[in-house]
Structure formats: C-alpha cells, structure tokens
Amino acid sequence: MYTGLDTAPKTARSLTESTYARLKHQVLLGEFPLGRRLGEVAIAEQLDVSRTPVREALARLHAEGLVVRLPEGGFSPAAPDLHTVRELYEVRRGLELTALHAEDGHDAARLEALLDDWKGLREIRASLDVGPDFVLQDEDFHVRLAESTGNRSLVEMLMHVNERIRFVRMHDFLTEDRLRQTIAEHISIVQALLSGNLERTETRLLRHLSV
Secondary structure (H helix, E strand, O other), rough: HHHHHHHHHHHHHHHHHHHHHHHHHHHOOOOOOOOOOOOOEEEEEEOOOHHHHHHHHHHHHHHHHOEEOOOOOOEEEOOOHHHHHHHHHHHHHHHHHHHHHOOOOOOOOHHHHHHHHHHHHHEEEEOOOOOOHHHHHHHHHHHOOOHHOHHHHHHHHHHHHHHHHHHHHHHHHOHHHHHHHHHHHHHHHHHHHHHHHHHOOOHHHHHHHHH
C-alpha cells in the first residue's frame, strides 16, 4: 500500500531536479540569448516535460540570480554583473589556494589519476573541440584537484563559484593555442604538487588562474 505512495513523490522530485539541472546547464552555457524570453511551453517541449517542472526550475534560477523577471511577465537570462564576477573570481582564487595548502595534504593516488587523464588529453588534443564546452573540462580539473584534499565543503563551494562564472569563462577556450596552453599548465601544476614543492605549485597555479 505504501510503495505506490512513496514512489510517486520520488519520481516527481527526480523529474523536477533533472529539469532544473538541464535548464540551468543551458542557461550557464549561454544557449539562450540575453533578453530572450524563456517560454515555458517551448522549453517544456524541448525537454519533453510538462510546464510544472519548467516553472519550478525557472523560479529556482531566478532565486539564484541566473534569470531575471521581465516586466511583461516570464523570465530571461540575466546579464553578467561584472562587479559580482570580479568578486567571484577573487573567491575562486582563495578557494584554490586553500585547497593547495590543505592541512591534511593531498591524496597522491587521486593526483596521479588526474595527471594521467590530462596527459592523455595532451596526446589526443588534435581531436578535441575548440569551443566553450571545454570550460567544463577545465572546471573538472580544478574540482578534482580540490577533491584530492578530501574537503567536501571546499569542493562544493568551488563548484558553486564555477557555475556562477561559467557563462563568462566560456570565451576562454575559443582558440587551439589557449586549449594547448591550458592542458600544459594543468599538467605542470599537478607535477609540481606531486613533487611536494608547494611554492612552485602556487606560482604555477596563480599564473594559470590569472590568464
């Protein structure tokens, strides 16, 4: 008797969360032009869901500052606030340095795996797409670097900041030279950290974050 009652709410929650995640991903990647009204019906058809989870997702995105309410009703993607973006870059820098100087050190096995993955990307970079989606791989590098500290709260905060500045950073990886440079810098950062030279690692990390 209780199985049916338990399953329905979970299914509804799952659909709501997946709709929110998919729509948020699209907004952060700039798939909707600034100023364009985000029509519930069109989005629902695109995501193959009803209007209810779309409406709830838009309300959450509005609360997060990722969409703005239009005077005539509905929502539109929010234009980046450059002052806020500068603040978030500063927060990101602080989180990265906190992860680097973690009191409990870093998991060498995780770092070795991270290094192997990016060496692999260096070998196949000719087949990598040069474009805004590479920002997701760049974010993954920094998140995994933080994960090697075992500090989950720090990782969650870094992921949140990355989401907030993703729209701006999409323009970082539009050339092949920039992509190659990023891969090389990621490899050199992990190599320095594995060698135990925190001063060298910090120098390389800060140089990388400043580009």
